[in-house]
Amino acid sequence: MKFCIADSFQSALSRLPAQEQKAVKETVFDLQMNPAAPGLQFHRIDKSKDPNFWSMRVSSDIRLVIHKTKDSFLLCYVDHHDDAYSWAERRRIEAHPTTGAAQIVEVRERVQEVIIRKHVEGPEPVRSVRPVQQPLFPGISDQELLSYGVPLDWIDDAKAATEDTIFDIAEHLPREAAEALLELAVGAKPQMPTPVLVPANPFEHPDAQRRFRVMEDVDELKRAIEFPWDQWTVFLHPSQRQVVEQSFSGPARVSGSAGTGKTVVALHRAANILKRAPQARLLLTTFSLPLANALEGKLRILTGADKGIVPRVTVLPFKGVAYELFTLAYGHHPRAATEDQIRGALKTAATEASLTGFTPRFLASEWLNIVDAWQLASLEAYQGVSRLGRKARLGIKQREKLWPVFVRARQIIEAQGLLTWPSIFGKVTEHFAQRDSKPFTHAVVDEAQDLAVPELRMLAAITPDGPDALFFAGDLGQRIFQEPFSWKALGVDIRGRSRTLKVNYRTSHQIRQAADGLLPKVVLDVDQNEQDRRGTVSVFNGPDPEIQTFADAGRETKGVADWIKAAVAHGIAPAEIGIFVRSNDQRARARAAVKAAGHTQLELSERLEQPQGRIAIGTMHLAKGLEYKAVVVMACDDDVLPLQERIETVADESELDEVHETERNLFYVACTRARDRLLVSGVQPASEFFADFASRQT
Numbered sequence: 133m134k135f136c137i138a139d140s141f142q143s144a145l146s147r148l149p150a151q152e153q154k155a156v157k158e159t160v161f162d163l164q165m166n167p168a169a170p171g172l173q174f175h176r177i178d179k180s181k182d183p184n185f186w187s188m189r190v191s192s193d194i195r196l197v198i199h200k201t202k203d204s205f206l207l208c209y210v211d212h213h214d215d216a217y218s219w220a221e222r223r224r225i226e227a228h229p230t231t232g233a234a235q236i237v238e239v240r241e242r243v244q245e246v247i248i249r250k251h252v253e254g255p256e257p258v259r260s261v262r263p264v265q266q267p268l269f270p271g272i273s274d275q276e277l278l279s280y281g282v283p284l285d286w287i288d289d290a291k292a293a294t295e296d297t298i299f300d301i302a303e304h305l306p307r308e309a310a311e312a313l314l315e316l317a318v319g320a321k322p323q324m325p326t327p328v329l330v331p332a333n334p335f336e337h338p339d340a341q342r343r344f345r346v347m348e349d350v351d352e353l354k355r356a357i358e359f360p361w362d363q364w365t366v367f368l369h370p371s372q373r374q375v376v377e378q379s380f381s382g383p384a385r386v387s388g389s390a391g392t393g394k395t396v397v398a399l400h401r402a403a404n405i406l407k408r409a410p411q412a413r414l415l416l417t418t419f420s421l422p423l424a425n426a427l428e429g430k431l432r433i434l435t436g437a438d439k440g441i442v443p444r445v446t447v448l449p450f451k452g453v454a455y456e457l458f459t460l461a462y463g464h465h466p467r468a469a470t471e472d473q474i475r476g477a478l479k480t481a482a483t484e485a486s487l488t489g490f491t492p493r494f495l496a497s498e499w500l501n502i503v504d505a506w507q508l509a510s511l512e513a514y515q516g517v518s519r520l521g522r523k524a525r526l527g528i529k530q531r532e533k534l535w536p537v538f539v540r541a542r543q544i545i546e547a548q549g550l551l552t553w554p555s556i557f558g559k560v561t562e563h564f565a566q567r568d569s570k571p572f573t574h575a576v577v578d579e580a581q582d583l584a585v586p587e588l589r590m591l592a593a594i595t596p597d598g599p600d601a602l603f604f605a606g607d608l609g610q611r612i613f614q615e616p617f618s619w620k621a622l623g624v625d626i627r628g629r630s631r632t633l634k635v636n637y638r639t640s641h642q643i644r645q646a647a648d649g650l651l652p653k654v655v656l657d658v659d660q661n662e663q664d665r666r667g668t669v670s671v672f673n674g675p676d677p678e679i680q681t682f683a684d685a686g687r688e689t690k691g692v693a694d695w696i697k698a699a700v701a702h703g704i705a706p707a708e709i710g711i712f713v714r715s716n717d718q719r720a721r722a723r724a725a726v727k728a729a730g731h732t733q734l735e736l737s738e739r740l741e742q743p744q745g746r747i748a749i750g751t752m753h754l755a756k757g758l759e760y761k762a763v764v765v766m767a768c769d770d771d772v773l774p775l776q777e778r779i780e781t782v783a784d785e786s787e788l789d790e791v792h793e794t795e796r797n798l799f800y801v802a803c804t805r806a807r808d809r810l811l812v813s814g815v816q817p818a819s820e821f822f823a824d825f826a827s828r829q830t
Contacts, residue, residue, distance in 0.1 A: 134204040135164050135353070136335070139343045139367050140236060141197075141207040144219075148210065152194055156210050159190045163198075164353055167205060174200070177217055181239050182224035187216060199225050206344065208236070227334035228306075230278040234334035234344060235306045240285035265294035268317050280312035280322060281305075281339060293317075299641065299673035308339045308370075311635055311669055320667030338370035354436075368400065369393065375631050376400040383602040383619075384629035385580065387663045389609060389648065390804035391638030391670075395578050395757070398605040399427065402576045403434045405600065406441045413571070415594070416447045418578040423757045424449045427578060446572070450587045454557050457571060457594065461563040469550040474499070474541075481540035490534065493781055501615055503538045505585045507558040511535045518621070557586035565593040573601065579756065580606035585617055592624055608655040608663050612753065612798045615790060618658045630661045638759055640674030643810045647677075647803045649824045650796050677803070677810035679825065681818045685721055685767075688813055692766055693728035695811050696747070699762045704809070706731050707743035710760035712752050712802040714775055718767035722749040725766065752802040763806035765799070768814035773799060773821060796821055 145153055163172060173189040177197070185208070188196040195216040197209035209219045228235050274287050282290050286305055290313060293301050298317050302310035312322040335344050345367060347353040368376065375386050375397050386397050402416050416431060418424050428447035435441045448456065458466045469477075478495045508514045515531050526534070545552065551559070564570060575595045577583065583591075583604075595601045602624065619626065636644050648665060655663045678695070682688040692711075699709060711722045711733075719735075726733040726747050734743050736750025736758075748760070774795035782788045799821050803810060812825065 135167075135347045136204055136206040137345050137347055137353070138206060138208050138236065140209055144210045148194075152191070155190050155194065156196070159188070159196065160207065160353070161350065163188070163196075163205065164347070164350060174198075177220045179217070179221045180224070182220075182226075184225070185220045185223075187220070228278075228281055229284065230275075231281050231308075231337065231339065232334055233281060233306075233308070233337035233339040235281070235283065235340070236343065237283045237285065237306070238304045240289070265296055267291065268293050268295065268298060269313075272316075277309075281308040282313070283309070302671075306339070307342060307671065311671065314641075314669040314671070315634075315667055318667065318669060320669075338373060341373065342367050342369055368396070369633075369635055371631075371633055371635070372397050372400070375633075376404055379600055380603070380629045381599050382597075382629060383604070383624050383626050384600075384631075385604040385606065385626045385661075386631045386633060387605075387607055388633030389607060389636065389644070389665050389668050390801065391636040391644070392633035392668065393635070393637060394605040394607065394633060395427070395430075397633070398576050398578045398603070399430055399434055401603055402431060402445065402574075403441075405574050405576075406435065406444060409573070412444060412573050414445045415453065415572040415575040416445060416578075417450060417453055417575065417591075419450055419582045420756070421449050421452065422754075423579065424452065426757055450583070450590075451553060451556075453594075454553070454560050454587075454590060457560045457564070457590075458556055460571075461560060466556045466559075467550050468556065469545050469548075469552050473548070473550060474545065474552060477541040477544040478537070480544055481537045484540060485537050487533070487537055495534075495537070497782075497787060498534065499538060499541065504552050504554045507554055507586065508538075514538075518618075554584075554586040557590045561586070561590045561593040570594055570596050575602055577602070577604045578606070579610075580604035581608050581611040582606070584615075585622065588619060588622055588624055592622065608657060609651040609665070610756070610797055610801050612756075612794050612801060616658050620659045625659070626661060627659065630663075632663055634668050636668055636670040638807055639670055639804050640672055640806075640808055641670040642674050642676045643803065643806050643808075644668070644670045646810075646825055647800055650800045650803075650821060674808045677806070677812065677825075679822055680811065680813045681816045681822075682813065683816060685815055688766065688815055689721065689724045689728055692725035692764055692811065692813060695764065696725065696729035696731070696762075699809055700729075700731075704762050705745070706747045707745050708761040709747045709763070710755070710758065710805055711747060711749040711764045711766060712755050712805070713749070713765075713767045714772045714798075715751055718772060719749060719751075721767045722764075725764070752798045755802045755805050758805050759807060760805055761807045762809040763803070763811075765802045765810070765812045766814070768799070768812060768819040768822070770814075770817045770819055772814070773819040796824075799825075 145156060148156065162169060175187045176183075177185045177187055182199070184199050184201055186198050186200045188198055190196060190210070193212050194210065195213050196207065197216050197220045199206040199208050206225070208225075209216060211219065222239055224237050224239060226235060226237060227233065269291060272291060277287050277290050278284070282305060286301070286309075289301050293313065295317075298313060302313055305313070315322045334340055335346070372393055386394055388394050398416075402414055405412050406414055416427055418427060424447050431445065431447065432442070446453075455466060475492070475496055478499060479492060482490070482492070482495060502508070502517060503514065506517055508517060511532065514535055515528060571594045573596065575591050577591065591602060604626070639647070648668070651665065653664070653666050655665065657663075680691050682691055696709060700706065711725065713719055713722050723733055726749065729747075732746050734746035734748045736748050736754045752765075774792055778791045778795070779788065782791055799819070803812065803825070812822065814822070
């Protein structure tokens with residue numbers, strides 16, 4: 133007897149209060165352990181169009197909806213009595229006649245009307261006569277819609293969909309059908325699914341596996357229902373599953389815009405490697421400690437109580453990996469030089485050499501981006517290094533003049549018993565590069581767009597060459613720390629092994645569309661690997677993001693406070709609200725807005741804390757990996773975003789372009805932390821980025 137769970141059950145369970153959830157879980161465990169137990173009370177749902185829908189009593193008013201056949205139990209839904217019965221009466225489970233995938237189909241004649249939701253803030257708007265909208269898909273055939281998984285009941289509605297009704301119709305459709313229609317609506321051509329002509333089991337179709345999951349044992353069931361808000365632990369989109377399970381002949385990368393599930397793929401791929409390769413020693417890494425801690429927690433949820441997995445995986449940020457392996461290789465901990473110590477060494481070296489014609493700002497930039505980043509050890513190497521994107525072209529004589537300064541600066545740093553972080557990465561790379569025995573058999577890297585030259589070299593050195601050893605997940609549009617460089621030149625060639633995810637689960641259509649205006653539609657890395665952002669679709673609708681500018685900071689405080697109050701009044705809890713500012717200098721403005729709204733704040737830092745009913749505030753850099761129902765990106769004045777301090781420190785035109793690009797990416801990262809509601813604000817004149825953000829709103 134198979135025991136299965138549907139994503140609709142998880143969603144419904146997560147909406148119940150804690151005590152009711154506990155009772156449901158106990159009943160579900162009893163059902164799995166002994167489906168024939170005499171205490172279990174089943175009742176057929178007579179009004180349902182599907183004869184296999186049964187209800188099961190949890191308490192006096194809570195009912196499970198179960199699809200019961202002679203071979204299986206499928207948990208479909210849970211709610212209070214009347215709502216549970218109503219859900220079952222409006223649905224049936226069947227194999228789609230064209231794709232062969234098992235679907236939960238909403239019965240068309242039981243849906244009274246498709247409601248066009250309007251999000252209205254403030255007074256009722258003045259009504260005006262609107263032109264009649266034309267269907268979005270003129271001339272589309274029934275067979276094409278069926279090939280995308282649209283149920284027969286909904287063919288006519290799909291063909292009649294307009295710009296106003298498309299999202300409301302999509303809410304009634306299976307996900308593969310909804311996503312295909314949304315792709316068509318934005319001008320993309322959905323990939324035609326491969327039909328399953330004779331499905332031995334419709335539940336094994338890739339589209340069915342994203343909503344139905346067979347529970348192999350009680351431990352897997354516990355993981356699935358103990359964390360109902362983390363549906364990624366159980367259900368995967370077919371495009372995600374393909375990347376998770378695919379074997380690559382060399383280094384591979386998955387990309388996609390914010391919210392498309394790149395981290396989900398990285399985690400599932402890590403778990404998949406650990407399960408299929410009992411001898412694997414896997415590194416799961418990312419750029420910061422808070423994100424590494426978050427990854428470790430999610431991996432434990434995904435792998436459950438499998439004690440054979442945890443000892444074989446190491447979860448650390450990039451610097452943490454280098455620190456641990458340096459200590460292992462050399463028998464002592466490295467001491468990292470601070471930025472001030474490095475600048476001081478460069479200043480001393482330049483003075484000793486009586487160097488003229490180069491500013492301290494240029495020296496620091498040249499050291500950071502060229503000499504130290506590439507760990508150059510000779511004048512010949514310095515003269516031959518690629519100066520990708522740097523418009524300050526240095527001739528041979530100029531480099532000969534600069535090189536002794538950099539050599540002396542390194543001597544000064546090392547004389548203090550210090551190493552720069554690129555030197556620490558470099559020594560780890562040097563130690564392990566020539567060894568056949570590597571610390572790790574596999575490495576899965578999240579937020580890979582923020583890898584620098586030394587980090588990537590180290591990752592290549594501490595893992596073996598060969599299939600599936602290196603896997604990267606990242607979004608070129610979220611690069612906020614590092615200058616671009618050629619991965620291929622460092623021996624990490626992902627050409628032909630790069631995949632892009634297109635379905636956005638986290639951010640509403642309106643927010644995603646506005647944020648996408650900040651970035652190019654197609655992004656190329658240095659090796660000409662393409663990330664095409666076109667055709668990305670969000671799977672849910674929401675209110676338009678708001679842009680507000682104010683005469684002064686005091687008025688902005690009041691405006692943001694009023695927006696927070698309205699969000700809370702609409703049912704968004706304070707802990708589901710995040711406020712991001714460009715730097716610590718603007719945190720006081722965020723605190724003032726939270727206080728004026730009558731709430732307390734949680735100060736985000738490098739250490740993640742539980743919100744406990746507080747509104748989170750932090751810098752845009754700390755927004756990475758976070759998610760909130762409502763987000764405010766405030767204090768975006770024209771001298772704050774892009775940050776004037778960064779502009780004043782650039783050494784040449786290319787660095788100015790780089791500053792503008794990474795500042796724009798940073799704004800994009802902050803905005804795409806929002807799920808349902810977004811406000812961006814600033815004091816007039818506001819950020820130049822507002823114009824691009826507003827241009828893509830509908």
